[in-house]
Amino acid sequence: MDWRKGGSSNNIEIGSGGGGGRRFGGGRGMGLGGLVVLALIGWIFFKNPMALLDQGGAALDSGTQNSVPTQVDPEQQAFVSAILHSTEQTWGAIFQAHGGTYVEPKLHIFSGGVNTACGGATAAVGPFYCPGDQKVYLDLAFFQQLQDELHSSGDFARAYVIAHEVGHHVQNLTGVFARTDAARRRGAPMEGASGLSVRQELQADCYAGVWANHSQQRLQWLQPGDIEEALNAASHIGDDTLQQQAQGRVRPDTFTHGTSAQRVHWFKTGFDSGDMDQCDTFAGAL
Structure with a gap:
């Protein structure tokens, strides 16, 4: 992937590490190591933003660690x-074509831990989007974990991670968050093979594919094997694959992100069509 064709975004923030206090997901400890990591990443990789809505505006406890400057490799x-600049171009044009205005998100790079409008998080939760402040959060160490733990390497696999999180921002702007949260409050299930969480995550995968289509048309920056990198990443983060590796069995009633086949299917749907209207994962069977 010739990513240097992508220009530069003005929406990158460099934050601080350290912190302490409450983590996303109810404060569960999330150590990194072995197959346990695969199971945990299956739950929190591409964190479902609907799980964060009830924490909106919550502050991180003061903690006992001191914040240190985030060191970022240039x-x-x-x-x-x-990559972020390319998503801005893509979604700006798509929103304009639909008669709307795309509000660009910030992408906050942190190290170790971070305070957000959705609460506090550590690097263990992986990349995530917070609707409370409309920011994507990313600890760059995750890219190494993506390669080592999920066997997904390459620039386009990493670009897919960012594009998926921006897809959640698109959902926020288009009212998907609000509608899904309203359905959840009425009793609609979040978990499960056809639950709201799975449908929301698969739509973000589809939106990542839409971005890949439009960015390729604009920049011609993909190289042989790039799409396969994204599909490989998607295939390694399906609930069924991660559960089988970690537990030796698959429990569809606990799915939160969709199967490997579904994640691949919906990314390809977005990439092949380039049409966000083809990404309605909330209608009918998945």
């Missing part, structure tokens, strides 16, 4: 900036 920062 090459990685340039990569993230280029």
Whole structure:
């Protein structure tokens, strides 16, 4: 992927690490190591933002650790900036074509831990989007985990991560969050093979595919094997694959993100069509 064609975004923030206090997901400890990591990433990789809505505005406890400046490799920062800039171009044009205005999100790079409008988080939760402040949060160490723990390497696999989180921002702007949360409050199930969480995550995968389609048309920056990188990443983060690896069995009633096949299918749907209207994962069977 010739990502240097992507320009630079003005919406990159460099934050601080350290912190303490409450983590996303109810404060569950999330150690990194072995197959346990695969199971945990299955639950929190591409964190479902609906799980954060009830925490909106919550502050991180003061903690006992001191914040330290985030050290960012210039090459990685340039990569993230280029991908984010491309998503801004793509969604800006799509929203304009639909008669709307795209509000660009910030992408906050942190190390170790971070305070957000949705509460406090550590690097263990992986990349996530917070609707409370309309920011994508990313600890760049996750890219190494993506390669080592999920066997997904390459620039386009990393770009897919960012594009998926921006997809959640698109959902926020288009009212998907509000509608899904209203359905949840009425008793609609979040977990399960056809639950709201799975449908929301698969739509973000589809939106990532839409971005890939439009960015390729604009920049011609994909190289042989790039799409396969994204599909490989999607195939390794399906609930069924992660559960089988971690537990030796699959429990569809606990799915939160969709199967490997579904994640691949919906990314390809977005990429092949380039049409966000084809990404309605909330209608009918998945």
